[in-house]
Amino acid sequence: MHPYVEKQRRFGRHTRLKLVVFAVLLGCIWAYGSIDLLKNDEKILWEKVRSAQEYLRAWREETGVGSAPSEDPHGTGFIGLEWSAVTTTLGPLEAKRTAADPLWAVHVLRFFRNLGIAEGDPVAVISSSSFPGLVFSVLAAAEHAGLKILWIHSLGASTWGANHPQLPWPGMASALRNGGYLAKKADRYTLGGRGEMGLDLSPEGKMILENAAQEEGIPLLSARSVKEMTEVKMALIRSEKPRLLVSIGGSASTLSGSESEVLQGGFFLPGSAGNEKTAEGVIRAALGSGIPVLHFLGLRRLAGEAGIPYDGVPVAMFLQNRGKAASVSGLAFFFLYLFLHPRWKKGRS
16 A cells, blocks of 8 residues: 555544534533523523413313414414504514523523522612513512512503503403412503504504403503603603513513614613713613613614523423433434444545
8 A cells, every 4th residue: 555545544533533522512512501591490480481481371271272293393382463452563473482491580680699699679660561471471580589679560562562451551461360370460561562552553453452451450551642651651660660670572661762782782881981972761761860771672683692592492391301312322323324424424435
């Protein structure tokens, strides 16, 4: 055999060995890193949220208001309709599915703890029905941490949110409370939509939401303008002196006036750079009152920062369905595939 050919064959064997070792390293990092994704009570919280989703999905099927499997492939129960009488704006289905990932509850719980927010501390939540899955995750995390919650919720929803005429948000919340998954009731509702007073809703849509709020026994806030609605909300928020304001979605009084970086969502501290550009509304008023704001909007970017897949299989849901034996088997098959791959056979010929 020519020395050059023998040298090339030895080089090929060494390269294959390095590739296999590298694959083993990556496999171990993936297997053990993923298994440790949820720790201690985080796993308990995740399981509670996932159990609530399964309960809500089954309840919806029994009552005849279930979602199509193609629209809610993971069976979260939090996906609505493409359009209805209580729909206010357009919203992507992918974002609504992403918002229903149970990992948001863990993300928010970690956020509370990183800020030093502990049991008994007050937090305020302003939310819209556009992201029902995320609303529930935030509330579940706050209840898990034992926080004192002030919650003001807007009933109008964008497409694929809590916009089913037979199951607007109050119906979802009642079902979750009856199932033992939610203790908190909203302190106040608003109609949502244009002006946050349902000005763009049909008479039928307004009646559906008003009746739903009345059946749940939650007062509806009313105001003559968005500015007045902002003031009414802020009066309630300031009275509780919250450690944090969590904002979910973008109701009229949450973000009003000129556009700003807040429209992208994120965490904002009072006095931080750029606050002077913040849109006029509850978020700006809260920051001006010294209240930090965690704002959920622009979920594609926020999900990436949180390590939550955008419109993909929820990571922890995948882990829940595989044990260590399945992981080891999967890795073994992967390594076997590497050794038997035709590319390597050519090197041995």
